Amino acid sequence: MRKFFMLIAWECHYELGLKVMGKHDGFPSVGMLAQAKELALRRGAWFRSLNRVERAIVDLTLQCVDCVKSVKLAKLLTAIMGKLEFAMESTIERLVRTIGVSLAGKISCVAAGWGNVSAKRWASDLSFASFLVAMHLSSSFGRHLTG
Secondary structure, eight states: OOTTTHHHHHHHHHTTTOOOOSTTSSOOOHHHHHHHHHHHHHHTHHHHHOOHHHHHHHHHHHHHOSSOOOHHHHHHHHHHHHHHHHHHOOHHHHHIIIIIHHHHHHHHHHHHHTTOGGGGGGGGOHHHHHHHHHHHHHHHHHHHHHO
C-alpha cells in the first residue's frame, strides 16, 4: 500500500540514534534514496514539498556518499523522506490512516468485549481499515445522492 516501504527500515535504524557502519546491515542504500527522489520527481512532489536546502541535501548525498554513516545526516534524510512520503500519499491512503485505523480500533475493542478472540488483530489490519473507509465513503456518497 505504501510506496515508501523502504523508509520503515530507514527510520527503525536511525530514530533511536543507532549508527550503521556497513552496507550490509539491512540499512537502505543510497540507491533507495535515488529511487525515492525519482518517484517524487515523477509525481511532482519533489519541488512542491521540499525547499531548496532539503533538495540540496538529498542531491549532495546522492553525489558524494556511498553509505550513510552519520547519524545527523541520517536523521535529516529521514525527515526529508517523511515529508516526501506525506506529500505523495493518496487521499485514500490518508483516509485509511486517519479514519480507517481509528474505526478498526473501536470495532476491534467492541468485538473483543463480546468475546471474539481474533478481534484484537483487526485493529492493526490495514485491509480491514481500507474496507471500513470504503464503506464509510459509499454510505456518505449514498446519503449525498438521496438528500
